[in-house]
Amino acid sequence: MLTLDKLTKHFKAVKAVRExxxxxxxGEIYGLLGANGAGKTTTLRMLxxxxxxxxxxxxxxxxxxLKQPEKVRARVGLLFGGDTGLYDxxxxxxxxxxxxxxCGKPEEEARLRAEELARAFAFTEYLDxxxxxxxxxxxxxxxxxxxxxxxxxxxxxxxxxVGLDVTSRKDVEDFMVDLKAKGKTIVLSDxxxxxxxxxxxxxxxxxxGELVAEGTLDELRxxxxxxxxxxxxxKLAGRDTE
Amino acid sequence: xxxxxxxxxxxxxxxxxxxxxxxxxxxxxxxxxxPLMFWFMGSQQAAHFDGPSETVIASSSAAFRALLEDSFxxxxxxxxxxxxxxxxxxxxxxxDVAVSADGGLFRIIYDAxxxxxxxxVSHITGLLSTYNHTAQALALxxxxxxxxxxxxxxxxxxxxxxxxxxxxxxxxxxxxxMLPMILVLLLSTGGMATAIDLFAGEKxxxxxxxxxxTAARRTDILAGKLGAVTVISLxxxxxxxxxxxxxxxxxxxxxxxxxxxxxxxxxxxxTMLFIALIIMAMAVFFSGLHILLSTYARSVxxxxxxxxxxxxxxxxxxxxxxxxxxxxxEFWTAFVPxxxxxxxxxxxxxxxxxxxxxxxxxxxxxxxxxxxxxAGRYMFxxxxxxxxx
Numbered sequence: 001m002l003t004l005d006k007l008t009k010h011f012k013a014v015k016a017v018r019e020x021x022x023x024x025x026x027g028e029i030y031g032l033l034g035a036n037g038a039g040k041t042t043t044l045r046m047l048x049x050x051x052x053x054x055x056x057x058x059x060x061x062x063x064x065x066l067k068q069p070e071k072v073r074a075r076v077g078l079l080f081g082g083d084t085g086l087y088d089x090x091x092x093x094x095x096x097x098x099x100x101x102x103c104g105k106p107e108e109e110a111r112l113r114a115e116e117l118a119r120a121f122a123f124t125e126y127l128d129x130x131x132x133x134x135x136x137x138x139x140x141x142x143x144x145x146x147x148x149x150x151x152x153x154x155x156x157x158x159x160x161x162v163g164l165d166v167t168s169r170k171d172v173e174d175f176m177v178d179l180k181a182k183g184k185t186i187v188l189s190d191x192x193x194x195x196x197x198x199x200x201x202x203x204x205x206x207x208x209g210e211l212v213a214e215g216t217l218d219e220l221r222x223x224x225x226x227x228x229x230x231x232x233x234x235k236l237a238g239r240d241t242e
Numbered sequence: 243x244x245x246x247x248x249x250x251x252x253x254x255x256x257x258x259x260x261x262x263x264x265x266x267x268x269x270x271x272x273x274x275x276x277p278l279m280f281w282f283m284g285s286q287q288a289a290h291f292d293g294p295s296e297t298v299i300a301s302s303s304a305a306f307r308a309l310l311e312d313s314f315x316x317x318x319x320x321x322x323x324x325x326x327x328x329x330x331x332x333x334x335x336x337x338d339v340a341v342s343a344d345g346g347l348f349r350i351i352y353d354a355x356x357x358x359x360x361x362x363v364s365h366i367t368g369l370l371s372t373y374n375h376t377a378q379a380l381a382l383x384x385x386x387x388x389x390x391x392x393x394x395x396x397x398x399x400x401x402x403x404x405x406x407x408x409x410x411x412x413x414x415x416x417x418x419x420m421l422p423m424i425l426v427l428l429l430s431t432g433g434m435a436t437a438i439d440l441f442a443g444e445k446x447x448x449x450x451x452x453x454x455x456t457a458a459r460r461t462d463i464l465a466g467k468l469g470a471v472t473v474i475s476l477x478x479x480x481x482x483x484x485x486x487x488x489x490x491x492x493x494x495x496x497x498x499x500x501x502x503x504x505x506x507x508x509x510x511x512x513t514m515l516f517i518a519l520i521i522m523a524m525a526v527f528f529s530g531l532h533i534l535l536s537t538y539a540r541s542v543x544x545x546x547x548x549x550x551x552x553x554x555x556x557x558x559x560x561x562x563x564x565x566x567x568x569x570x571x572e573f574w575t576a577f578v579p580x581x582x583x584x585x586x587x588x589x590x591x592x593x594x595x596x597x598x599x600x601x602x603x604x605x606x607x608x609x610x611x612x613x614x615x616x617a618g619r620y621m622f623x624x625x626x627x628x629x630x631x
Contacts, residue, residue: 104457
């Protein structure tokens with residue numbers, strides 16, 4: 001369970017996120033939509049404790065973000081798209097084990113977990129390849145494995161499909177669906193409206209740091225009198241609203 | 243709370259040692275370049291100290307040629323070429339010096355821009371002075387007068403340092419100039435590439451963000467990375483010194499620049515301890531400084547610019563004291579970072595064990611290390627710096 005309560009972030013004069021509140025339950029995928037600079041990444045970075053909120057707070061399974069950031073980090077996994085953030089000179093195994101160790105797992109347990117995840121994502125034969133030698137799709141798989149190495153209850157995805165081919169995109173989608181089935185709480189930030197429509201149970205639309213709409217796809221269409229999500233998005237956060 | 247410093251430290255070292263470029267630049271190049279550099283410098287200097295094998299004199303003066311036939315000049319490694327235009331012979335390189343006669347005066351012409359010519363003129367004038375001196379002494383002796391009796395003042399020189407076993411000698415002065423400079427430069431640059439890679443590089447490759455999402459505290463991350471950069475900085479300095487030692491083993495005369503007074507450097511244990519601690523503190527200081535600037539940088543390119551500034555800034559106190567000897571350092575210099583470390587090294591090379599100065603240097607360097615670490619901790623907590631991109 002993830003709950004945001006008037007979460008706010010200002011960078012000097014720039015109000016990046018303004019009193020954003022929503023909650024996501026276990027087994028649910030929450031889509032966060034917005035144009036560039038709308039505050040999606042800043043919100044996710046606050047939830048991952050990389051940024052400290054200027055106001056408001058959030059909690060993960062009842063653990064407050066401001067009071068116990070270490071405990072929140074132990075419960076949250078974060079996956080960025082585009083550049084996967086792997087260490088090129090380490091092997092896939094070493095990358096995963098390193099992060100498992102930094103999440104508090106003993107060496108042996110971390111190694112077993114790396115092998116278990118490699119089997120789950122079907123990259124066992126590449127486990128001992130240096131990350132720089134891996135294909136983009138395999139790198140993304142390793143990054144996915146790394147993000148859940150500590151078995152987090154909340155997963156945050158920040159544009160995870162960027163730069164991936166169709167097969168790799170499908171892998172990421174399947175991964176999210178699988179996590180959902182396991183009862184994990186998922187927040188997905190993506191520019192791709194089709195994916196958001198297909199995967200997300202509820203959708204929040206951010207515009208200039210404010211959550212301007214929230215609901216299921218049907219609720220959003222109905223409330224705003226639009227035929228599809230794209231129309232809703234352009235009505236609330238598109239160019240005509242600037 | 244569990245500390246993750248060790249895990250981060252080990253991973254960073256593994257990562258660094260797999261970077262072939264860093265290994266070549268930090269460890270292999272000094273082992274090849276330093277012996278080569280000193281080989282060339284040493285060969286030239288050795289030639290200077292040994293003097294020319296034979297001085298070729300072009301002379302238009304029959305009187306000068308006749309003079310050189312005197313038995314006094316036997317074995318003086320001098321040969322004379324008869325020519326109407328000795329200056330032309332000097333210009334075209336067939337002679338080292340040119341001699342013409344102007345009445346009773348021999349005019350010796352040489353080329354100040356050529357080492358061989360400059361050394362040859364010293365050789366010739368030295369020979370002629372000795373010849374004059376010997377001839378004068380013989381003439382006076384025939385008259386029953388001692389040459390010494392004609393000198394109004396008799397004197398001798400002796401160095402105080404020699405009495406105390408601290409005479410630096412020619413080699414000591416050379417080492418006193420070069421070694422502290424090389425060591426400080428190695429320490430100031432040894433960890434630079436690594437620091438840039440571990441901080442600005444991580445930002446650029448976006449590996450920092452996942453790291454910040456782990457259970458490791460930012461102080462753990464900073465400490466682990468600082469440890470790794472310091473190790474590389476120290477290893478870089480050691481390899482550099484290893485390069486010098488290797489050069490000495492391969493060709494001792496070249497490495498001592500032709501100077502022959504090389505003596506073993508016997509350091510008391512307490513001095514060795516102080517120097518080891520000071521060098522380590524200096525390595526941590528420079529590593530911390532590179533980390534600070536690299537943390538602030540958005541990219542590797544920006545980090546390199548800041549790192550170059552640190553490198554150049556470290557040259558100032560080093561070059562400012564380059565010509566100073568161990569005994570020249572006043573106590574206040576112990577409070578000037580970098581300058582105090584060069585002071586300590588020069589003192590040690592001169593055999594001076596000023597523990598008050600060593601202690602002050604260690605305290606001042608340690609204080610700067612603390613300042614740098616506190617600044618690093620502050621920067622690591624500033625999200626606008628950590629997530630600058």
